[in-house]
Amino acid sequence: MSNMIIEQEPDDELYEHYRFEAGKGQSPLRVDKFLMNLVENATRNKIQQAAAAGNIYVNDVPVKSNYKVKANDVVRVLLSHPPFEYLLEPENIPLNVVYEDDQLLVVNKEPGMVVHPGHGNYSGTLVNALAYHFENLPLNSSERPGLVHRIDKDTSGLLVVAKTEQAMAHLTKQFADKTSEREYIALVWGNVQEDEGTVEGHIGRHIKDRMQMAVFPDGSQGKHAVTHYKVLERFGYVTLVSCKLETGRTHQIRVHMKYIGHTLFNDARYGGDAILKGTTFSKYKQFIENCFKILPRQALHAKTLGFEHPVTREFLRFDTDLPEDMQDCIEKWGIYSKSHTIEEE
Structure with a gap:
């Protein structure tokens, strides 16, 4: 149990x-x-x-x-309600804090760290770390200390954490009102045809696989979701894209990009850990498997985060470099694409 x-x-x-x-x-x-x-x-x-x-x-x-x-x-x-035994244990886990004042802090989350306890990850989460390093953080609507928003376990990048009730209320409203800025960098399968575009479609729990989310284009289920994307670099079999969120649904970028035929590279939950484009010739297959070893997660990083400070009202914008695993994988694709064409494979 x-x-x-x-x-x-x-x-x-x-x-x-x-x-x-x-x-x-x-x-x-x-x-x-x-x-x-x-x-x-x-x-x-x-x-x-x-x-x-x-x-x-x-x-x-x-x-x-x-x-x-x-x-x-x-x-x-x-x-829908937490069990009575549900407790949060503070844990001395290092945090990569890129900004902090008396109202809030911005954390650059490492890939592999779960944001809050859940589904097999009852400890070692960002919330466990926050509970250790900071006292009396305000609770959000799900009674989680400090969390204004979240990103998936295997997604790296920026998160803002509220330290006061005022900051929690003000920042939460910005995310709800879509006035915050969030840019993600993703490597996706396939050659994205349009240089830029918008994906719009309700996102809700998958009917058959409850561990996945799915797009319901008729709006019959789920919640309204909008993702704007722009191509940054093309490598033939895969494409590097920037994704800006207008809404913040669970797995939004992962689900929206799959919906338009461009699953995130090595996204196991949504099929991106299979060779989706190109051939299965032994050299190509070996190259892909090497890339998977370098980047053992979905290729997604929350690169830029912007919001209005809850007290000063100054608009703050934070930017991070891509983590090493994504940089190495992208570099391998750059070298490979220069020496191979799709027709050659």
């Missing part, structure tokens, strides 16, 4: 209250009966209500109460 948070929209959070793995000898059993045997004080009616609300998952897929649990199935109960 474990208590964690599934990464989701800030106002659509799901907390993992229970997790059970069926044994090898498990004979088929309705999931409501299976959970009744394991969850203390649970009633069948409450379990069935949870299933009807889409809160019971088996192998990361929501199921109804009559689903038959089989051997090795992983059964999880996800609810």
Whole structure:
């Protein structure tokens, strides 16, 4: 049994209250009966209500109460409120602080660091580090100290953290009102045809794979999302692009770029860890695998962040260099593209 948070929209959070793995000898059993045997004080009616609300998952897929649990199935109960045991442990983790005053700080997050506890990452997060280095940080609407916005675990780059209630309110409103500036650099599969463009389409939880987000162009699900992109450099098989966010949805750039046929390079969750363009000739395949070793994550960096200071009202803008893994990968592509053409492959 474990208590964690599934990464989701800030106002659509799901907390993992229970997790059970069926044994090898498990004979088929309705999931409501299976959970009744394991969850203390649970009633069948409450379990069935949870299933009807889409809160019971088996192998990361929501199921109804009559689903038959089989051997090795992983059964999880996800609810919208945090479990009572949910606690945040301060941890002495170094932070790369690029700016700080009495109202806020700006952090350059390393790739691989989770922003807040959730989905298998209950410790070692940015929030654990903030709780150690700073006292009495204001809570956001999800009761997370200091966080105004967030970026994915394997995305590197800039985040602003509020140190006072005034800063939290003022900065949160800027992000909601789309007056903040956020520029990301991404390496995507394929040769992006247009030099610049805009991707617009609602983003919501994928219907079949709840660990992914998806675009709903008819607006039937999800939330309005807009990404503006501009080509920075072309390498034939991949393209380096700048993406500016007008909205801030979970996995927005990753989902929008996949939607227009240009999945982020080495983005395993969305299929970018497969060779999507070109051939599978042994030399080309080896080159791609070498690039994946250099950059073992999606090629995405939050490069620029701008916002109005909550007290001075001065507009602050911060910029960072690309991290070493992205720079090395891009350099390899630059060399490769000069000595190979798509036709040659």
